[in-house]
Amino acid sequence: MKKIVKHIAVAGLAILCFQCKENATPELETKSTPQVEKVRSTSAVSIEEVKALDNEAKRQLGENIGIQSYIYSIPVVREMLFRNKFSAMVDKAIKANRPMFSKNANDGVNLNELVHLRLLTNHHLQTGVTPNVDTQYSPAFIDVSEGPVVFTVPKVERYYSVQITDAYLENVHYFGGTNKEDYEGNYLLVKPDWTGKKPANISKVIKMTTDIGFLVLRILNTTEKGDTKKVVALQDQFKMQSLDAFLGKKKDNYPVLAKEKMPKGIEFYNSMLKYVRAYPDLKNDTHFWFLMKQLGIDKDEKVDFNELDSSIKEGLLAALPKAKEILSWKARTRGYKSSSNWNIDHVGGSYNGDIMARAEGAVQGFVVHDADQCQYFHTYYDKAGDPLLGSNKYVINFSKDQLHQAKAFWSIVAYDAEYNLVPREDYHYAVSDRSEGLKYNDDGSLTVYLQSEEPEGLKNNWVPIPKEGIFKLNFRNYIPKETLLNPETVEKYLPPVEKNDKDLKL
CATH class of the missing domain: 2.60.40.1610 (Domain of unknown function DUF1254)
Structure with missing residues (x-):
């Protein structure tokens, strides 16, 4: 494997860089080491300088492949690691004497x-x-x-x-x-x-x-x-x-979920390879193994990423935070943005080969409904396009005609930067069509308040948000009406989130 990497990824890329130097577009050149810049600026080069160029090429190769393979594989990695997370949640509730889960989980999930x-x-x-x-x-x-x-x-x-x-x-x-x-x-x-x-x-x-x-x-x-x-x-x-x-042949004895080791650093790639091999994605499998081939990794070969070339490993490690940032951005821009800055997604969790959407869905929501089951409108931005921040106060004003476009139910909830609920000891998190005592305006419209502190006399119309930092807002519509599924009409039912600096008293 190392031999393949050396001859293809090193010599090949180094020669390619030398050949393309004269025709390189300045805007496309990436920041590189002083040694590499020196090689590019003179025809008289030393062995050490060529090696520096080779190492930079390998680092960039590792980073490129690392980002793509992370985005491809993060759903199956999340699937396996969520087993640990869920088991830990159940165990924590049992130890805290909170009867939150069915008793069959008392001996493990x-x-x-x-x-x-x-x-x-x-x-x-x-x-x-x-x-x-x-x-x-x-x-x-x-x-x-x-x-x-x-x-x-x-x-x-x-x-x-x-x-x-x-x-x-x-x-x-x-x-x-x-x-x-x-x-x-x-x-x-x-x-x-x-x-x-x-x-x-x-x-x-x-x-x-x-x-x-x-x-x-x-x-x-x-x-x-x-x-x-x-x-x-x-x-x-x-x-x-x-x-x-x-069929009555025997009783079940399924094993307790095995604990999956949390992969850190280069170990992410070893876990990735283990899961992708064990549970191949038949629709996109060819693409993944093409990526691995660029690192000299064969589909049937036993590999430890710790043994790869050090420059390639450096690139793979650099890829991890960059891939996470790409998916964080994708979470904020899922689907397409309405004129009122809500994200609209008419695809949902049947991704049909869209690997980027699949990765974003896995990171942000784990599983995602199909659009005809639930329309998840969400936003991180107010009407002006500014990020939603817990230090501000906001309102959403629904006209009478904009309300109740779900056949089953709707709700509005805020989440912190880690996609968790805002802590509330009274367990009040949302405004929904089932909220008791909703106060409608005289014309039948509804104002929903978003702020960290409870607005006086308007708790039932209030969605708590974090005290500080960016937050996400989800507007769920279960079994959406055609008004929400039709791209020609959906935006009429999505009023913007607006800043509200007024004192609120009933």
Whole structure:
């Protein structure tokens, strides 16, 4: 492998640089070391100076490939590392004597096991995935490599959705959502190359596109008194078990989720390679291995990135913060920007080969609904195009005609820079169509207040924001009406976020 890198990445790039020197465009030249600049300015060069140029070429190669491979692989890395994060959240709640999760997780979170959140999300759960505060979540980490898994859906009379993704967090299948179809039944989740026969009492066979994936059940909590108990009872009617257990052949004994080592520095690339090999993305696999080939890495070769050329490693390490910054920027500019500075995304989590959107979705929200399931309008900017900052006060003014464009429900929530909820001991995080005591204006319009301190007499119209720093605002519309799905009309329903410096008293 080192020999390939030396002859292709070093000699080849060095010769190319010398040949292209005379025709180089000044604007495209990158900052380089004094030794490299000296080589470029004279025809009389030493061996050391040529080596310096070679090393700079290798460093740039490593940085280029590192950024691209990070963006490609971060969804599957996130999928695996979130197993640790979720298990730690459950363990923390148990140790703090907070009965937040179903008791089946008391001995650890297992593969192919639904773990139910017994209440709405709150700030104690530092998930970093912009959770909603409208539905109770029930996640499960799917693994069908050892055999099919049966997922049972009961009769449901309220909004719910079951979202299933592959290893790269791209949507594979939905149940529920629109409530226009009765999904009650048993569904068989199988691996991509499964060739078995559909058993009796199975409603449908669903082929996963990778051996592992993620499933999340969401059930609407109306916030009416006693509704949490109703949701809990409904959660327990959803089941997940092996096909053998479903057929009564044996009891399940799925393992507790293995702890994945947090990859730091160059170890990110070793983890990346391990996961991509184990769970190949068949739609985009060729592109990834083409990138690896530029480093002299073969698809079937055992590799330790620590053993790569030092200059290439330097470039790979430099790529990590740059790739993260690219995705941070992409999160702020997802989809396209409306005239009122909301981001509009009519694609959602069925990425169809868009690797950049897939990476941004994985980093910002982990899993992303398809557009017809939920329109996630979000923004980091006010009407003037300035960043939303916790030190300011803002308002959003909805006219009467702009309100209620979701068939299921809508909500507005703010998140800090780490995509977590703003801490509130009273668990007040949002304004929604279910907020009790919303105060409408005389003409039927609605003013929503965004600030760090509660506005006097207007708590029900208030979305708490951080006390300082940039924040993100999410405006969710579950089962959006055509008005929001149509690019010709959607902007009419997105009023801007405006600064508000007035004293607020009712």
